[in-house]
Amino acid sequence: QVQLMESGGGLVQEGGSLRLSCAASGDISSMDALSWYRQVPGKERGVVAVSIRDGTITYADSVKGRFTIWRDHATNTVWLQMNALKPEDTGVYYCNWWHDNARGPWGQGTRVTVSP
Numbered sequence: 486q487v488q489l490m491e492s493g494g495g496l497v498q499e500g501g502s503l504r505l506s507c508a509a510s511g512d513i514s515s516m517d518a519l520s521w522y523r524q525v526p527g528k529e530r531g532v533v534a535v536s537i538r539d540g541t542i543t544y545a546d547s548v549k550g551r552f553t554i555w556r557d558h559a560t561n562t563v564w565l566q567m568n569a570l571k572p573e574d575t576g577v578y579y580c581n582w583w584h585d586n587a588r589g590p591w592g593q594g595t596r597v598t599v600s601p
Contacts, residue, residue, distance in 0.1 A: 533578070535554070
């Protein structure tokens with residue numbers, strides 16, 4: 486089973502940028518979907534961005550125009566570029582895969598804190 490490890494989080498001021506990476510332990514090119522999620526205390530983990538194998542990409546309304554997801558099959562890495570960050574983007578970010586109606590195991594995530 487392909488394991489994922491997120492990194493790149495940190496503390497940034499409002500309006501700043503961060504680039505998150507998600508390193509996979511195996512081949513991601515065949516994954517039906519690769520996604521980034523965000524979790525904040527007291528709320529369910531929510532989808533932020535999705536990269537589907539056919540090339541389709543979708544974003545949560547709250548991040549459209551500011552976040553960009555892409556996958557690098559050569560390095561088995563999924564990236565999330567986050568620009569124009571807002572305090573409401575604060576949370577723990579996770580990546581995960583979806584394949585053959587199954588989702589991968591959750592990693593430890595990477596924490597993003599955006600200060601006003």
